[in-house]
Amino acid sequence: MATFKTRARALDLLGRQQIAGIPTAINELLKNSHDAYADKVDIDYFRSKDLFILRDDGIGMTKEDFEERWLTLGTESKVNHKKSLEPRIDPNKSYRIPMGEKGIGRLAIASIGRLVLIITKAKGQDRITAALIHWQLFEIPGLNLEDIPIPIQTFEALPNLKNINSMKSEVSASIDSLKDRGDLSENEYKSLQETLANFNLSPEDLNKKLVGKYDVTDIDNSGTFFYVSSIDPIINNDIDGSNKGKEATKIEKMLMGFHNTMTPEHPKPTLNIIFRDYRYDEEKYIDIIDRDHFFLVEDFEKADHHFEGKFDEFGQFKGMVKIYHEKTFDHIVNWPENNFKPTKCGPFTINFAYIQGRKVESILDPENHAIIKAKADKFGGLYIYKDNIRILPYGDSDYDYLEIEKRRNFRFSAFFSYRRMFGVINISHSDNGDLKEKAGREGFIENKAYRQMQNILKNFFIQIAADFFSSNEDSPKSELWNSKKTEITQSYKALEKREKQAKERKARFESNLNSFFKLHKENAFTEQLDILIKEISFDFKSISSEKDEIIAGQKVLDVESKSREKINEYRKSIIIPSPRGFYIKGELKKDYETYLEIYDDINTNIFEKSLCEIDNLVEGTISKLHIEINKRRRLEQAVEAISEQARKINSEKRKLANNSAIDISNRVKSLANELMIDLDDQIRDVKNKFKSVSIDDEPDINLVALRNALSDEITLISERNTNILDTIIRQLEGIYWEKDEENNYITNDQITGALSEELDSLREKINVDVELSQLGLAVGVIHHEFNSTVRSIRHSLKDLKAWSDVNEDLDGVYKNIKVNFEHLDGYLNLFTPLNRRLSRRSEDIKLLEVKNFLIDLFKSRFKRHDIVFKHTNGFAKASITGYRSTFYPVFVNVIDNAIHWLNESGISNKTIRLHADPDGSVYISNNGLDIKIQDKSKIFNLGFSRKDNGRGMGLHISNEVLESAGYRLLLDEPRDNSTVTFKISKVNDND
Template structure:
């Protein structure tokens, strides 16, 4: 009697060669973890060790389960049958529908790597079993001419709550080696292949006991009361790196991302809570840093749905008819919209009922109502992950969702006519939800390459193709039905707004660039002394010109000459002053940084007005008095005053007259443009009326039975009314714009225009946005520090108690006093930084004290000694500094000095190696100074460097000086930049705030 014999290569054919690729294999293993009622299934891929670890905390397997289920091909027990024992379930959790029904999921491991160590500990009826350990080399199953019964799988049963050690693993390796050697005796032709497999087995030196402690998420551990299944796969198929990294020149999602992101539905509003959470940590280096490449935050979220332009959700009933809600531009809702499908002659479908929920984003930024930042973010997601995903009982079915898999011809149709078919995968995201209960005829292929193309699948496909075509016709076509009118009008309105804003932004950008250029030029000239030199040059020329008056013999002419020189000089000074004077810009608003620069400019210009320009006029007066006295020339002061007033009046009249002409010209242009627009619109309306009337002669009214008077009249009326609406809407818009153009006078007599108000509002909005971003970052920091505080609270308490114990020893031993003070200060230094972000009620109990400045110097010298030595920087101090003290908490002042000195080292180390590098500490009766000879701080940055987020340091966070200033402010001190001390380029000053309330 003949019998079938099972070749070992059957496993290779059913497993590795049937699965589409590594991402699909991983997806299958995640499904198995889901079926095992795991809460977590996580991957840790250690590239340098070529080790792939997949762990779950599911129900696990007993030794019997492993042999009768895991090592049995095509396990039937996942398929419901009265004659078959069903797989175990966790009675403490909701029932899960089985997702893997082919019995080949475990064979997918061979796609990931050629060798696997399996650890599994079963949990059943709230009791825990021993841990099962198995070692498998998949390459053995590729050997030709080998039967399955010739291969032995090393299997061990060890005490639960423990992990196998290297002795056990080596023992299992030896068992595999012995099996191979027996095979080699009978298969001499395969000797070279078997030798290669033997080398691979012997090189497997994975020790779970060592690796376990270094992996995240302790809840997955099999130690103590842990349960679940772990796979240690090594060596790993080299294609895995390619699947993870993809093409560096391509922004598309990688194969791993396409297949594993969105394993459960977490994107649609009101989605069911995921029954399993996944992670895929990719360790590219040995420094224990990783990236979770399937983090759900990278995928679409319900917030993205709410942000999108359009939202469609509804149900396809058992007849294939759609009924649901369509929301256009987040404004117009069409409830209970119906799309019919007659492909099954209105009989019940085989595929069954299912629902759909997806969002859509307009392809052009000129047509979307989404803010630019959110639009760019969502479009970037759509480019990577856009598509319609299919979820069966909330578990994704592959490969649906991959935009390259065009199963309902979305992209194919779009290439024919984008305006007709409208939709694109790369602009939509959403889900089709099916279930085993209602859609049992939709069955997956064994290789997880979509559904088997049976009648049910073909029906669902045709239903969806019809749905998207009809949906486009109903809502998203220029010549669509009545429900598409809102989309057309809203889109057109958005395009107009976009174009207007774009035009305004271009004009504003040009003005802004000129303004910033002038602002930067001012600070450059101020820092280089060019402004002072220019005024001095004018005064020097005055002295030369006045010296020439000596040779004028006629007293009257000499007097007039001096008056002319005075007039000319005053004009030159005023002209130069106007060239560097920047007026508050109009037509664009200043962002925070430029606004700070402009405020700094106003402060510096006011200083120039007082210290330079007024002084120059005083010097001019002295020169004039000197020469008139020397030459014995009498000049009427009344005449000089009259000339000065006339000069100012003339200049003022010229400038005002020029601006008046510009205003009149602008008003005339607006008037002309409005007139032309109104005329153009009226011509369009008249032409439309004449065209309609001209059609009368072509109509066959009396001689035609088919003529429909009502329909024809309605068409003509609609065309005329549409043209009328176009004209009136345009003119209404212009009228609103003209109505909003106004001005009024404030209490001081200044004219405030609508442009000033708009600009002020824009600046306020920008400031609020900046503040919101900063507040979010600070709140995140606060949360992070809160976590640190919670995690280390016991440690902190222990250290605090130890410090108290040490103090008792220090009180009776003078040698320990310095050590105690140093430890206490360092501890308060660290705690001071952390508690800066926590409520005052949680701060350490500290006392204020007089802190000798010399203590701070010694602390700084000790802390930064290695860096001072490495960069050859000297820490200098004056006698004034040594004599002074600061009153407050050490843990407040020490971090401030540390931060400023740390910054100083960064900048000072960059100056010429041959120059002396130093940081200088000084103090006087007004405060303490911290100076250095590093690069000069621009005057424009004096205030800005204390702004949160601002930094000139590469990769700087812009937090240190901001936090230092805020911390000192709480203690009654202020920190700011002053003019550099002699020989220094940068100087910070800590100064006590006057009238500060010191009570706590």
Template sequence: MAKFKTRARAVDMLGRQQIANVSTAISELFKNAHDAYADHAEVDYFRSDNLLVIRDDGIGMTKADFENRWLVLGTESKYTAQNRSIDTYRPSGKAERAVMGEKGIGRLAIGLLGEQVLVLTRAQRADGLHDLVMCFIHWGLFEIPVINLDEIEIPIRVIREDKLPSNIEVGSLVQEFKKNIELLERRNIDYDFGHIVKDLDDFQVDPENLQSFLSGISLAESSGTHFYIAPANHTILAEIELDKSNNKKDFSKYLLGFCNSVFLENTSPPIKASFRYWPSDSDNDDLLSDGEFFTVNELNNADHRVFGEIDHYGQFRGSIRIYENVTEDYIIPWKESGGKLTDCGPFDIELGFVHGNQRESRLDPADWKRLSDKLNLIGGIYVYRDRIRILPYGNPDVDWLEIELRRTKSASYYVFSHRLIFGAVKLSRQNNSSLKEKAGREGFQQDKAYRQLKNILMNIFNQLAADFFREGGERAEYFDARKKELEKLELARRKREKQVSTKRKNLSASLDGFFQRTQQGIPNLEIESIRSHVKHRMDSAAKITDPDEAAVALLDAEKEANRRLSELQESYRIARPRGVGLSRQLQRDWEAYSTETQRLESEIFRPFSEEITRQLGNVATQARIYIDQRKRLQSLIKELADSEKKSVRNEAGKLNNTAEDTRKAATKVARDAIHELQNTISKVEAEFASKDFNGLSPEQTEQVRKDFETRIETVSKKNTESLSRIRDVLTSVAENMTTDPDITQIDMMEAMDEELETLREQVDTDADLVQLGLAVAVINHEFEAAIKGVRRSLRELRPWADLNSNLAPLYQEIRNNFDHLDGHLNLFTPLQRRLYRKPIEIKGSDILHYVKTLFDVRLKRHDVKLSATENFTDMVAHGFPSTLYPVFVNIIDNAIFWLKDMQGEKQIKLDSDGKSFFISNTGPGIHARDYESVFEQGFSRKPGGRGLGLFISRKALRKEGMDINIVPSDSPAGVTFKLTWKDE
């Protein structure tokens, strides 16, 4: 008699060689976690150590489970030969889950993730929590062709304490595995085990230490299964870095959407998966975070949405939304059923479709761009069985329904594009048991059941295109009309945006040039040049002996001075573009420009004009030249009147020309509309005259009539609507001119455009504020809870430190560091508004103590001196600490930032005049242009600044009847903020 023998490499062939890539291998372990009733499956990849840690909080395995199921090939651990589920433990309160893993591929696929794995598992059963089981495997042994499977021994340890093993205990287990290798070498196997032995010596994993670092899921006091894989497969890092560099998601696309919570689901997913990439030990990036996959909101906002049920005979019944128009109880028959039940079984489908051209989409440009980018990366039709994703369906490079193949034949006929669809087919093991997955997790076996599934879905897409999107389709009228409307709106928006963008750009450039000239003191230099020239001319006039000629020369000098001054003033005058809303930054710059022009007028231009008049009088008096003031004023007034008359006539001429051009354009549009309709009528009449009606049935005759009438009505309707729109615009302009010519449509458009720009900017900033506030609240809560635990542990540790001289210094160091952290936690206390129902007395000395405690380390590090006057420490104000303290924190934080890289004195000073607080620093000054801008939301001169601190500070203060402003100063260095209170 003979028996089959199994080589160890069979494990490698059944596992590692069956899996397409590392992402699929991780997905298999996620499925195992799902089957183990885990709530979370988490992966952490540490680049510095090339370590992969995979953890779940499922029911885990006992030692017997591990030996008799996990380490057994072809086990019946989940299904019996009759395809009945084995009675396994299910935690109370959890719904029964369909089993995803059937062939044991998941555990064998670990070999693809890395050469060595440390397995930790702790079981939860009806009798309670079991002991921790630890195992170590080097998959390299399963690649050796001359070893039988029964020659490999896997070391297992049971840890009875409620703790994780340390690196010492792990090292001891690895040494046991090493003994098995030594035994194989003694059997004279012709193989070099050197690289395996080296790997074992290099394996350094400390689960106890890693748990304290990662926190979250733990086997110390709860169940689950954890894998520590090192060194990890080098392709993991390569693919993650490639994803980061080109943003193609070739790695994460296999893991995104692992559990369905979007398509036809309204309950929380049974398991949440995450993959954290640690480029360094201080920060991480979750590749599977919320928002990386599609969301219900995106599905609701898609241009078109389809969802429905396919019954046992392959017939679709569901709801179709084309833009905003919904068709309920829509049926798509599948003619190939032949009245027989399908092998694939009944299933559900839901999908969203977004147009590739933004002008055809109902989404606004920003949302369309964001969703289109996501579709390019992960768009497609996914497949879920009992809410768990079946690979590789849904990946952009897997067009399993041949949507793109059909589209290449005719885009207008087949409409749908694989990269513009996101949706899912929803299966269940109960209804779709005939659909079998391939051993390598590369989709379903292509048998009759799969072919039926594919054929039914292809039929749905073809019929949807025929009914709703093709020209002449039974239900395509709404789509065609709405698409044309959207295209028209988008073209108008782009045209206006192009015009507006150019105007904003030109205005911004003009304002920048204006501020550059004023900051460099150019107006004063130009006035000085005019002054010098005029003085020279007046002095020359005074030397003329003929009194009449001298008087004329003086008046000419004055005229030239006024002309050049007028030209100079005009060079600093900027026309605000009409009908264009300004962004917040441009609004701030425009307001600063208005303020600065008033200053130029009051401090430079007007004084110079008055100076010219005085100088004229002085020169005339000294030279005894008679100036006829009547003639002088008459000449000046006439010159101004001629200039203004010319300006008004110029604008009036332009208006007349525009009105004439508009009249001609309107007349031409009306004439063309009449001509087009007349030509259509003539063609219809000619065709009617040549039409042979002999032999036509009444129905055919009626159809001919309808066709002719439709052609005439279509042209008439199009031109009527076009002429009506133009008439409405002109009527509105005319009415507005007669009722209130000072407020035109352009003014109203400008106001709406400006409001729109403000709202756009506000949305992003408000989202940042909300996230920031939530994050601070969560951090404070978690920090406070953790501190309590540490405080309790320190109290328990102190008696040991008092009795152990070696432990005492370590305890004291921990205690000092803890007190430092605890002090920072206490800094949150004044910021909690709920602790203060009424305003309280706030002393300057309390504020000083608070900010010194908070910034002590930074002040010393950057050599910045923080001081306060006696007036400040004695000052007492009434208010909420949660309002006042953050203002000081924000201003001092900013001051340190600007002072840290400066040379010379670095000082922050707190002062008071008994009514207000003053916060000064010796850093760079703030230009008068920005005195109000720094308090605007989003404004910041700090590199990478959010522009929120001072905005929030002023808003919070004003809510409590206080305010904050900058004390004006001509000095280029130093700035002082002033906090004021309303009168009690």
């Protein structure tokens, strides 16, 4: 009787050649870890070492388990059959449904690399099992499975390099034997031996260096480790991608979202997965599947629309649809294709969110819309989870299994886009047993069950789009989306218009300031006034030819009046009104403050002097002509001239106001007439439709429906008109002015301007807060990078020392590098207290420790600027309670400011003095430049600074940090021999 023989290449065909790619292979290994009841999986990929390591803390395997289960293809333990092996479980954990179905997922490792060392230990066992598999042997034609031995050994501890070399020798001997039998060509033999020779590692040593602790030597611990070498170089492309982060890489697409972590109240993930990519050296890595890069519950909840419900065993959907967070609809979607018979696919649930692609149609603020849209561009899609484990490749935006993008291509107005949705379809082994994965894990087998589920979902999206997101008036549930979208778009356009106007006003304001400063620098104001005074002087001289005293006197008064008007008109022309409708900050704010100072100076020293010069010309002309002018008459004419000018200006403004009121009135009347015409046209149209209806031939039920439809047409346009007119009425009623106690009028424009300034101020504060939070995150990253780099340099210095010990020429180079590195390392160590926010604790901090820290940090600057740094006995005895990371930056900031202003002062005996009171108050004083009176109330304001290129953040942030810790920073009266004193004190309940 003949039997099948199994070639070794069968394993290669079932494993490496069947798996879709390395990301899919890694996903299979993660599923195996899940089935092994692991809580965590650490993946470490060392590019420079050509080494891929996967470790889990699952139940592990004994030597017998490894041989009978792992090395047995098509393991029965994952198949429901009476002859099946009982699946291994962890009795201390909740039962997990096995995700593997065919017992060949382990062969996926061959897709990653040619050689794998497997180390495993079962809980409660004292022996560690190790096996070495040379996958390249299974690619050789003509070999049978029994021709390829797999060395298996057991150890009391993790194997060392000697143990691994012993296992390599067994594999090498089998390769030699195959070569001697003529089963291998010369090239095949060399390639196999080269791959084996390149595998040099000691798990014992390596496990001590790897991030993440896995101690399998303890009898109560367990786990399985895979060490894969001769890695397929395609993995680098799968990790790096090719679109500079805009598109998700293949690894990200396949490994992100292994568990559902995006929907509210999602099941707790069973695996904590970390994938460290060591790109350049063995110290620094990037976690390439960081959860924060994927959709979070917060992202899901912020989205514009939400859809959640269940498809029953007949394919009918029943659930809720929430539009723009405003209204939740209970909704049913029927699926008629199965004639209301139970489906093969079984019942399943859906829960997904959707964002509008255009910002102008979304309720999300610009920042959150940009963040979530960027995530959706990379990871958007509908993921399928089976018992909370992702089924590949569903969710990958390149795999449009519901043909959503295809429908958009055929019909541009189709609502849904695959890259704007994110959510889950939940299935289970118990309810959806006929949905079976392909062996290569590239989706479900396209049987009847899968096609039913696919058609149910296609029908669902088509119907939901028609019911809720249609511009057709026949879809009443679409009214909310249409009206809200219109409202959001109009609001966005209104804000955009306002911001454009504010930008234009700001540009004009800035241009006027620049023009003013240029004219001031060129001394143009003085020159122009000199020209005006010369013209005025000539006008007065021309009066001397008048012989009649009365006429001459009147001419003097007229010339004086016109002269003053000329000066005042010129003065008005250089006035820059205070900013309205936009917010100024930073350098522009400083420029405006400088303008006000310069204008006050010009007004006092130039314009007022010019007016005095006119008085002198009047007196000189009167004296020269020997005429008398009635002082009352002169005063009366001056008042009359001013009054006439005021009347003229107010008359012009009144005319403009009246014209505006008339224009608005005409526009409102025109709009009301237009709306009434629209309503009349609609009523006539409805009546015409009514005339064409044959009432006698229609049943009562159709007449009721017709009546409702005709009524709805009239009601719809009536409500539209009413809403428009209500909006206009509210705008007109919102025109507001009121006289205050000082007889000034407060108007809408002033209120809007104030609110606008407050809004811009808050936006600026938010931007600063975001910047600071990003800075804080960056500090954490930099701290890690510094530590990694410093460790690497230390190792390199040790290597260099070994060379310098035997080579005198290198000794000087080594010592020079060592001294400079220790100097740099000393500076880096100063940042340790600032980094303790990550794991900080409150403590009593001796103030002398603070001073020593400050000396270490600033000693070179103290020496360079010849500054004496002193403290009192009170300071030496005192301490302060709290976090070092709270107080140290405050002292650093205040001392840094003191050094700057001491250096600016130019004095010889520069001194900074520290003092403390028994009540815990701490004082920081210096004798540099004092703080101007007008600045004392501003120095803690965000953005205020007198330093060149200063950002005005230090004191503001220091004070906020202290306040959060129950302290405050304030400007105190200068202590003895000081010009500036800052005080740190506790906040009392009465404060």
